[in-house]
Amino acid sequence: MTSANTLQARTPDEAYEFAAPFRAPQGSPIRELFKYVGRPGMISFAGGYPSKDLFDRDGLGRAIDAAYRSDPIACLQYGDTAGAPALRRSLARLMGARGVECDSDDIVVTTGSQQGFDLLVRTLIAPGDTALVEEPAYPAAIQALRLAGANIVTVRTDSDGIDVDALAATLDAWSEPGRPKLLYTVPTFANPTGATLPRARREALVRLAVRHRIVLVEDDPYGELRFAGTPVPPILALADACPGGRDWVVYFGSLSKIVAPGLRIGWALAPAPIARRMIVAKQTSDLCTSPLSQEAARHYLDSGSLESHLRTIAGAYRSRCGALLKALTHFAPADIEFCAPQGGMFVWARLTGGRDAGDVLKRAIERNVMFVPGTAFFVRDADASSLRLSFAAxxxxxxxxxxxxLASALSGN
Structure with a gap:
């Protein structure tokens, strides 16, 4: 038996018998930078935050007021775990506008799309199961899979997203056991690369998912933020063209990037057997997403305000992205290479000469500017010269x- 004195002599971590994934957990490398955000004069290209100057404060204020006035008891009481029926109907109409035909009963409302992915991981992934992720990838998705004990296998990408031919060759050579159970991708204006997967590759991904019985996870928080190029339908909208395609695609949407993250409203469209289990998992997580937030979101969507707001923010992000790219070209033409996105919030860049972005970040913070080193977006074998710049805020x-x-930090002047 362990004595109290022995416990007191241990370090705080050693005093507790944590579950294996939390014995030495890795926090978000992006969140670690937020201690610098409040520094006077700091310019941040780090966080993937929508611009605070572009929130539709008046429209959201009216929606919140209307929500409370219309049914204050419903706003204050517990709600349906799957989501308020009225909001689910509004989200079904929104999905219809995106080219996805669905019924409101097909939708599960989540507390942000990140919760949706966490619920999916809990229902599908046991320790040791294999999950595929595009690389570089959204760090919170990597973190969720790591904490679930997944065997994470990365999928090669290029300037257009997942290299489907390389993925097909990998899957065709795969033998049981250890077959991958899911593939995670942000196919439209990806975080961090800003890349958009072409239609032909989307259709090929669905065929691969069906053939290999892999759940294809389409995370789509940025799809409405296009400011250049031609729109591409969501993967889910293309899945019906492939027999059995809808049975293997899970779609996550969110109002965080296009309306306001403070609402904490996301949603999932998943095959019924998966959706039922996600609802059970959600019952043990938060019982239900905030009914007040759901009703406010419903009023906002039904008011028609989203369409004009999207035009406003997409126009602003076009200008901000253009200003950033022009300045990088002007100030550091030989020091940094980048790809111009057609929408979203991010520019993916690479330092020339093999320089380490982490070292540059230290000098950049001294000059009151910051970004996210690209190492945060890799599972292993990270490209240390890469970095993500967010132009939204x-x-x-x-x-x-x-x-x-940033150019001053690169030059050391």
Whole structure:
């Protein structure tokens, strides 16, 4: 038996018998940078935050007020775990506008799309199960899979997203046991690369998912933020063209990037057997997403305000992205390479000469500008010269000045 004195002599971590995934957990490398956000004069290209200057405060204020006035008891009481029926109907109409035909009963409302992915992982992944992720990838998805004890296998990408031919060759050579159970991708304006998967590759992914019986996870928080190029339908909208395609695609949507993250409203469209289990998992997580937030979101969507708001933010992000790219070209033409996105919030870049972005970040913070080193987006064998720049939050003037400071950090002047 362990004595109290022995317990007191241990370090705080050693005093508790944590579950294996939490014995030495890795926090979000992006969140670690937020201690610098409040520094006076800091220009941040780090967080994937929508611009605070572009929130539809008046429209959201009216929606919140209307929600409470219409049914205050429903706003204050527990609600249906799957989501308020009225909001689910509104989300079904929104999905219809995106080219996805569905019934409101097919939708599960989640507390942000990240919760949706966590619920899916809990229902599908046991320790040791194999999960595929595009690389580089959204760090919170990697973190959720790591904590589930998944065997994470990365999928090669290029400037257009997942290399489907390489994936097909890998899957065709795979033998039982250890068959992958899911593939995670952000196919439209990916986080972190900003890449958009072409239609032909989307259709090929569905065929691969059906043939190999892999759940294809389409995370789509940025799809409405297009400011250049031609729209591409969601993978889920293309799945019906492949026999059995809808049986192997799970779609996650969110209002966080296109309306406001404070609402914490996301949703999932999944095959019925998966959706039922996600609802059970959600019952043990938060019982239900905030009924007040759900009703406010429903009023906002039904008011028609989203369409005009999307035009506003997409136009602003076009200008901010353009200002950042122009400044990088002007101030650091030989020091940094990048791909121009057609929408979303991110520019993926690479430092020339094999320089380490982590070392540059230290000098950049001294000059009151910051970004996220690309190592945060890799499972292993990270490209240390890569970095992600978010143009959503800074103004055009801040984007230009931030690029000038970044160039100073690169040059060491």
């Amino acid at each position: 800074p103004s055009e003037a801040e984007a230009f000045e931030g690029a000038r400071r």
